[in-house]
Amino acid sequence: MIGEISAIALAAILAITLHEAAHGYAALALGDDTAWRLGRVSLNPLRHVDPVGTLLLPGLLLVTQLATIGRVEAMFGWAKPVPVDFGRLHNPRWGMVLVAAAGPGINFALAFGFGMAAHVATGGAGLLPGPAMDWLLRFIALSMLYNVILACFNLLPIPPLDGGRILVGILPLPAARAVAGLERYGLLIVIGLVFVLPYLVPGFDPLRTLLREVALPVLEAVFWLSGHGGAQ
Known part of the structure; x- marks a missing residue:
């Protein structure tokens, strides 16, 4: 149980931290030092922690799922x-566009990197005790999964998600202004789509659809590109 929780937590923290850090580094490289001056261009996870989105909600989902079904099937946070x-x-x-794309971009790169790391880990079988090797492979698999899910979710075309900001950057100005105007309601829209509407509308589950129709094929592509043939 402790091993599973630590693998889940570390994989999620790395995916989220590097996603946010990538935005900051990209902004700095492109001329805005706002995040730098506030200490947010950093690989230190503590600089990016949101008490509710990073700790409370994921922790609640983790404990609830482990206590009820004995495994973790879904995580959500920010x-x-x-x-x-x-x-x-x-x-x-x-x-x-480039600053917004930097977050999902680093997640896709990390997913591929962990796929390559799996070859090194399995090639070194015997160098670590069995339980330690099992934990390492579980951490690598979760890291691939979480990075792909985080990237795909953030590419949804809803501001303030990265996909929404990319859309604002590429649309003609009148349409861009209309989409940008949704940003003040963006978090409510996302929460409504993920948590509220699935309970109100039978069969309507956009998050599960995103995972099944988008994230899973992307994960299978990452497995293939990193030399594993396909996701199992």
């Missing part, structure tokens, strides 16, 4: 968003 002043970027519109 980190403290990295502040970006898009007006300070060298090219505000395309800069917004």
Whole structure:
């Protein structure tokens, strides 16, 4: 139980921390040092922790699922968003696209990297005790899964998710303004889609659909690209 919790927690913390750090590094490279001045361009997970989204909600989901079904089937949470002043970027519109894309981009890169790391881990079988090797392989598998899910979820075209900001950056100005106007309601829209509507509308579960129709094929592609043939 402790091993499973530690593997889940470490995989999720790394995925979320590097996702947020990537936004900060991209913004700094493109001309905005807001996050840098606030200490948010950092690989320190504590700089990106949101008490509710990073600790309370994921912890509650983790404990509830382990206590009721003995395994973790779904996790949901968020980190403290990295502040970006898009007006300070060298090219505000395309800069917004690149800064937003940096988060999912690093998650896809991490998923591939962990896929490659699995070859090293399995090639070193015998160097670690059996339980330690089992934990390492479980951590690698969870890291691949969480990074793919985090990237795919954040690419949904709903501001303030990364996909919404990418959409704002590439749409013609009138449409971009309309989409950007949704940002103040974005978190409510996401919570409604993920938690509320599935309970109100039988058969309507956009999160499960996203996982099945988007994240799973992407994960299978990552497995194939990293030399594992396909997701099992």
